[in-house]
Amino acid sequence: MADQPPIHVDVVVIGLGYVGLPLAQGALNRGLSVTGLDLSTRVIDTLMSGSSHIDDISDADVKKMLDQGFMATSNPEVLAGADAVVICVPTPLDSDGGPDLAAVHGAVDTIRQYLHKGMLVVLESTTYPGTTDDEVRPVLETTGLIAGTDFHLAFSPERIDPGNETYGIHNTPKVVGGVTAQCTEAASAFYARFVDTVVPTKSAREAETAKLLENTYRHINIALMNEMAQFCHDLNIDLWDVIEAAKTKPFGFQAFYPGPGVGGHCIPIDPNYLGFQVQSKLGYPFRFVELAQEINASMPTYVSRRVQEALTAQGKAIEGARVILLGVTYKANIADERESPVRPLADELVTLGADISFFDPYVEHWTTASGSYDRVPDLLTAVAGADCVVLLQAHADFDFDAIARASKLLLDTRGVLAASANVTRL
């Protein structure tokens, strides 16, 4: 119908994944009207049928969102009536390890077609410093509208921690940086409507870089623990005990832990954005990130070597050994398998000739480069029948003591069990 005024909505969220959907939910719960825009008809149909496709939002949550007026659509015309639009699309790495901003560019081009005076545009997708100023702003200003005058443009990093039951959208401080001071003010006022604490930065660049600092900090400190785990084992030092002692220091120390590698859609990926920017813009490497990436990525191979070593100590060859992997997601207590280090571990073990199986309460069927697996039907029976059990994700559903009792040999990569005759730790 021509000349119908666009339907007003406070905010359109582009990208309804683990970042966009909780953001939409948070805004709805503080009385904003929200429409979700996504390219995936599967996501839209799932949400509009009252079901959730992500860990932290239940079906009941989605039904409540629909009752609050939420609508998911693939029709970008909803942007015509939006006071604000927040971009929450994925920013993976491309084949040569640089940032793949295709989804961001697509979202920005869509917004450009509906950009109108007074609109607030916020990018939340993790990216390298300068993206908002140099990649988003110019495209939007081809409309003739000027950022800071006719519309507002800012960056605000997402701080979703999947599975975190303490911190959510309302009580996690929100960093906000605009391409102009007025943009920072406008974006801060927007978020203040549903986030308890808003932290304005000097500009979008500082907000973009703050996110990368947060995740690079984690990435590097995890790598430090992973490297220490290797030489502490060789020096017969119990690193888990070392960490428990060090963390008694009430200031100046935060505990990180070794593990089978670093998974997820953020920690193994985001620091490379900073490394990419430094190398491509300045011509020299961000050495910390490169070293951390190398160490974290080597952990699956290291764990496979530790399995082989443990079997050898029991006079068993890894060739033909039955090895069961417990926990194949990327971290405990969630179903997400993205970038999980357990896949490369499985492939290494298969290459060494092991006969692998898996159990994970969140995963029924699992595929790696070396094969497809169904979850073993009975955990303790499978554990008792295995030559080596590898605990990889310490899901709260596991009865660790029962598993240890049933195991001939168990390699604990998460330090949840005490070392004993049949239990060895990373």
Ligand code: SAJ
């Ligand atoms: N890991 C370790 N040792 C540690 C901590 C983590 O091996 O001491 C591993 C985990 O097993 C996992 C990976 O690193 O495979 C990432 O762990 P994570 O706890 O950082 O989990 P993410 O990536 O789901 O969530 C993180 C957020 N986590 C926390 O702040 C605790 C945060 O960095 C970001 O808000 C979020 O990524 C994001 O979206 O950027």
